[in-house]
Amino acid sequence: xxxxxxxxxxxxxxxxxxxxxxxxxxxxxxxxxxxxxxxxxxxxxxxxxxxxxxxxxxxxxxxxxxxxxxxxxxxxxxxxxxxxxxxxxxxxxxxxxxxxxxxxxxxxxxxxxxxxxxxxxxxxxxxxxxxxxxxxxxxxxxxxxxxxxxxxxxxxxxxxxxxxxxxxxxxxxxxxxxxxxxxxxxxxxxxxxxxxxxxxxxxxxxxxxxxxxxxxxxxxxxxxxxxxxxxxxxxxxxxxxxxxxxxxxxxxxxxxxxxxxxxxxxxxxxxxxxxxxxxxxxxxxxxxxxxxxxxxxxxxxxxxxxxxxxxxxxxxxxxxxxxxxxxxxxxxxxxxxxxxxxxxxxxxxxxxxxxxxxxxxxxxxxxxxxxxxxxxxxxxxxxxxxxxxxxxxxxxxxxxxxxxxxxxxxxxxxxxxxxxxxxxxxxxxxxxxxxxxxxxxxxxxxxxxxxxxxxxxx
Numbered sequence: 435x436x437x438x439x440x441x442x443x444x445x446x447x448x449x450x451x452x453x454x455x456x457x458x459x460x461x462x463x464x465x466x467x468x469x470x471x472x473x474x475x476x477x478x479x480x481x482x483x484x485x486x487x488x489x490x491x492x493x494x495x496x497x498x499x500x501x502x503x504x505x506x507x508x509x510x511x512x513x514x515x516x517x518x519x520x521x522x523x524x525x526x527x528x529x530x531x532x533x534x535x536x537x538x539x540x541x542x543x544x545x546x547x548x549x550x551x552x553x554x555x556x557x558x559x560x561x562x563x564x565x566x567x568x569x570x571x572x573x574x575x576x577x578x579x580x581x582x583x584x585x586x587x588x589x590x591x592x593x594x595x596x597x598x599x600x601x602x603x604x605x606x607x608x609x610x611x612x613x614x615x616x617x618x619x620x621x622x623x624x625x626x627x628x629x630x631x632x633x634x635x636x637x638x639x640x641x642x643x644x645x646x647x648x649x650x651x652x653x654x655x656x657x658x659x660x661x662x663x664x665x666x667x668x669x670x671x672x673x674x675x676x677x678x679x680x681x682x683x684x685x686x687x688x689x690x691x692x693x694x695x696x697x698x699x700x701x702x703x704x705x706x707x708x709x710x711x712x713x714x715x716x717x718x719x720x721x722x723x724x725x726x727x728x729x730x731x732x733x734x735x736x737x738x739x740x741x742x743x744x745x746x747x748x749x750x751x752x753x754x755x756x757x758x759x760x761x762x763x764x765x766x767x768x769x770x771x772x773x774x775x776x777x778x779x780x781x782x783x784x785x786x787x788x789x790x791x792x793x794x795x796x797x798x799x800x801x802x803x804x805x806x807x808x809x810x811x812x813x814x815x816x817x818x819x820x821x822x823x824x825x826x827x828x829x830x831x832x833x834x835x836x837x838x839x840x841x842x843x844x845x846x847x848x849x850x851x852x853x854x855x856x857x858x859x860x861x862x863x864x865x866x867x868x869x870x871x872x873x874x875x876x877x878x879x880x881x882x883x884x885x886x887x888x889x890x891x892x
Contacts, residue, residue, distance in 0.1 A: 450501070450600070457605045458508045460501070464599050467493060500595035503540055504602045507593045510538025511545070511564075517586065517610065522578050524617045525863070528553070529575040530586070536564035546592040553584040553612065578614045581710070583760045586610040615755040616707075616714040619861035624716070625851035627784055627823035650674045684782040685744035686720050688713050688754070689772070690733035691789035691810075694763035698792060698831045699857055705790035708857045709829045710758050712788050716827075717754040718864065721746065731757055732775060734766035741775060744783070769809025776813060781821035787814065791830040791854075793837040807841055814850055826852040 450460040471493065478486035512535040522528060536542045542564040549558050558574040587609035594601040650663045653673035666674040690713045697706045713731070720729035730744035731754045740757050742750070768789055779785070789810070814824045826845055830838040838854040845852035 454505070454508060457607070458602060459605075460504055460508070460600055460602045462599070463594075463601055468497065496597055497599055500597045500599040503595040504593060504600040506538050506540055507536075507542060508602045508604060510540075511536060511542060511591065511593065511604070513547075513591055513604070513606070515587075515589070517612070521615070522612065523615045524578055524581045526578050526614075527575050528556070528578050528612070529573060530558060531571065531573050532558070533569060533571050534562055534564050534591075535569040536566060539566060541566050542593065543596060544594060547589065548592065549587070549589045550609070551584070551586045551589075553578070553586065554580050581614050581616045581707075581759050584612045584614065586612055613756060613759050615752075616710050616758050618718045618864045619711055619715045620864050621712070621715050621719055621861070622855070624786075624825065624827065625853060626786070626825050627851060650676055684784060685728040685730065685780075686716075686784045686786055687730050687732055687744060687779055688716050688720075689768075689785050689787045690731065690758075690761075691768040691771070691787070692733055692735060692761060692764045693767050693790075694765060695767075696790045696792040697763055698790065698834065703831075703857045705829050705831060705857060706763055708855075709788050709790055710761055711861070712827060712829065712855065714755055714758050715861075715864065716786055716788070717751055721748065721751040729754065732771070732779070733757075733761065734764045734771050735761040736764055739766070739771070739775070741778070767809065769813055772810055772813035772817070776817055776820070776822075779817075779822060783822055785814070785817060785822055785824040787824060787826045789826065789828060791828050791834045791838040791841060793834040807844075811845065811848070811850075814845075815848060818849075824850050826850060828852060828854045829857060830854055831857050 450462065451458060454460070471490065474486050474490050474493070477483075478490070514533045514535075516531045516533075518529045518531065519526075532547065534542070534545055534547075542562075544561055544563055546561050547559055549556075551558070553576065556574075556576040560572065562570045562572065564570045588605065588607045590603055590605045592601055592603050650666050651674065653662065653675050661676045663674045663676045690709060692706065692709070697704065699705055699708075701707060702711075713733075717729045717731065720727045726746065728744035728746040729750060731740060731742040733740050735757075740761075742753055742757060744750075745753075768787070787810070789807075791807075814826070817824055826841075828838045828841055835854060835856060842852045842854060
């Protein structure tokens with residue numbers, strides 16, 4: 435450290451900021467007029483004249499009053515920020531309230547608020563003022579366009595004197611973590627495997643009671659007499675048997691493939707974000723939907739494997755959403771993820787596999803995609819042998835649809851339900867509300883007026 439830097443550090447931390455809190459620092463902005471003090475003093479000694487005295491008094495008074503002004507503001511200013519709302523989903527509005535209070539006897543002519551938040555497109559920094567004994571309150575809001583874990587703060591306030599000689603900086607190190615969950619959308623009809631337990635297998639009682647009959651058919655030898663539908667039998671004068679809706683095959687594991695080599699597209703129409711939205715929506719459908727089944731999550735994000743065993747209830751849904759919020763692409767392939775964790779998934783469960791489909795920019799793209807998927811398809815076949823039913827959702831950009839359809843034919847041939855969801859397919863948000871916001875519009879003559887616009891937000 436140079437001598438000049440050491441001297442400046444001493445002036446800031448020892449002299450100007452003496453007896454102030456560690457978070458407050460007073461800085462000298464304009465110091466060159468102070469170099470005139472020795473010259474004015476020397477001139478007064480050599481050639482005494484009232485003008486030298488006046489200049490000395492004015493210069494010292496300016497710096498002393500500016501310093502005392504800034505120092506008093508540091509001790510009198512109170513600042514607070516409050517976030518409104520605790521749960522944020524991608525697409526929601528984050529709104530913060532800021533309050534600057536002046537408890538001193540001097541007005542805050544200007545206070546610059548500097549924010550260190552890393553939330554995308556969020557710029558709450560501004561310059562405000564506050565009268566003696568008063569306060570200034572303002573709000574900032576931003577659309578949370580991106581899921582993830584972000585930070586609000588740290589932040590600082592910069593205050594100054596009327597002459598621009600000094601400023602003070604008050605640093606607030608406290609930062610708040612903001613978790614933005616992925617969107618939950620209304621899924622199209624998804625084909626799920628159904629249970630096929632034999633007569634000797636113990637029956638599982640559904641949470642919602644006896645499953646209703648889907649249809650009736652003619653009695654066949656071997657059918658249980660308990661399943662005869664007597665009103666229909668009397669009407670048709672022959673025995674008719676109820677065909678009961680098969681019970682879902684156990685709890686659900688949502689297996690999400692975030693292999694970086696397969697991801698295509700950007701933003702909401704990219705396979706990465708689309709797959710994560712599908713996984714969150716599937717968890718919500720399983721936990722809160724008609725069937726009310728326990729759901730778990732198996733995926734790999736970055737270098738970490740995330741395995742949340744199936745559990746029922748809303749708490750499990752928020753745990754899955756929290757795990758998906760910071761999810762990133764990984765080097766793990768789906769085949770490797772299944773191979774290492776298949777033995778820990780249990781039996782009589784359902785695997786809902788969500789995986790993107792990549793295709794080479796060649797005419798042989800579909801065979802190449804099928805060859806790349808051979809690893810995880812073989813793991814699903816192995817899962818069937820140990821009592822794990824599976825269903826596959828293939829996420830594809832429009833260019834990859836032929837390769838995805840080829841995979842569907844291959845999976846259906848192996849008795850694995852599969853379907854394709856294109857990333858350009860708009861999925862309606864599962865939860866929406868209407869809000870009113872003010873919009874400033876201009877007139878042809880150059881004026882401006884404010885109107886209220888009502889819009890639906892998800």
